[in-house]
Amino acid sequence: MSAFRTLIKAIAVKDLTLLVRYPVNSLSQLLTIYVYFIAIFFGGQLLVGPAITQSFDGVVVGFFLWTIASLAFGSLAWTVTLEAQWGTLEQLCMSPFGLRVVMAVKAVVNMLFNFTWGVIMLLLMSLTTGKSLHLSGGSILILGMLTLCSAVGVGFVFAGLALVYKRIESFIQLMNIVFIGLIAAPVRYFPWLKMLPLAQGSYLLRRNMEQNRTLWELPSVELFVLLLTAVVYLGLGYAVFRWSQHRARRDGLLGHY
Numbered sequence: 001m002s003a004f005r006t007l008i009k010a011i012a013v014k015d016l017t018l019l020v021r022y023p024v025n026s027l028s029q030l031l032t033i034y035v036y037f038i039a040i041f042f043g044g045q046l047l048v049g050p051a052i053t054q055s056f057d058g059v060v061v062g063f064f065l066w067t068i069a070s071l072a073f074g075s076l077a078w079t080v081t082l083e084a085q086w087g088t089l090e091q092l093c094m095s096p097f098g099l100r101v102v103m104a105v106k107a108v109v110n111m112l113f114n115f116t117w118g119v120i121m122l123l124l125m126s127l128t129t130g131k132s133l134h135l136s137g138g139s140i141l142i143l144g145m146l147t148l149c150s151a152v153g154v155g156f157v158f159a160g161l162a163l164v165y166k167r168i169e170s171f172i173q174l175m176n177i178v179f180i181g182l183i184a185a186p187v188r189y190f191p192w193l194k195m196l197p198l199a200q201g202s203y204l205l206r207r208n209m210e211q212n213r214t215l216w217e218l219p220s221v222e223l224f225v226l227l228l229t230a231v232v233y234l235g236l237g238y239a240v241f242r243w244s245q246h247r248a249r250r251d252g253l254l255g256h257y
Contacts, residue, residue: 076155147201149230153237160244
């Protein structure tokens with residue numbers, strides 16, 4: 001158990017060290033996302049007038065989810081790519097825990113870091129627009145984490161692809177655009193969309209913020225669907241990553257970039 005705690009601490013310290021050691025890159029990521037929001041919100045006001053302010057909560061929820069989901073999804077695939085470039089991927093595979101456990105712990109640590117980034121963005125969006133948000137901290141945390149699980153599941157799939165095919169950066173960028181469509185999916189009118197990644201979580205977060213509801217005031221069936229999608233996509237993604245690692249080992253691809 002102490003060795004597992006050491007692993008968690010090592011991954012968290014490494015991620016934090018990379019953020020601090022390269023402050024320009026870290027701040028530019030936050031600034032880029034913030035500029036995107038300014039362009040969408042104030043550009044939308046120029047195009048459609050004050051109507052966009054009536055859907056302010058929906059815009060904020062969508063942008064909040066897109067921020068943390070894109071970071072959570074991309075971090076796993078980028079980890080495999082960067083570790084391969086640095087020549088340290090094989091060391092992770094030879095660790096006592098194995099690559100799969102290391103990546104699973106990294107996914108959890110990244111979720112916490114990414115959620116922190118998302119909260120910072122929420123505060124910046126609220127300060128910029130001068131509008132208050134109806135936030136229930138516990139509900140937002142639970143709904144956000146469950147929603148992130150499906151994004152992490154997709155991230156495991158792409159991390160597996162990176163193990164086998166190495167260069168998939170363009171595919172990762174394409175998925176960030178797909179995430180926008182999933183977050184904006186009209187779940188209320190097409191219930192089958194609830195089974196897609198991020199869609200149900202985005203819908204429940206919007207209801208939570210727009211109607212100022214707590215987690216326990218949401219329908220239990222809706223919460224069950226969210227939990228089901230979180231578990232299914234996370235499990236499938238991890239299974240694909242496990243298969244990809246097996247194939248990379250079999251074909252001798254781990255040591256190549």
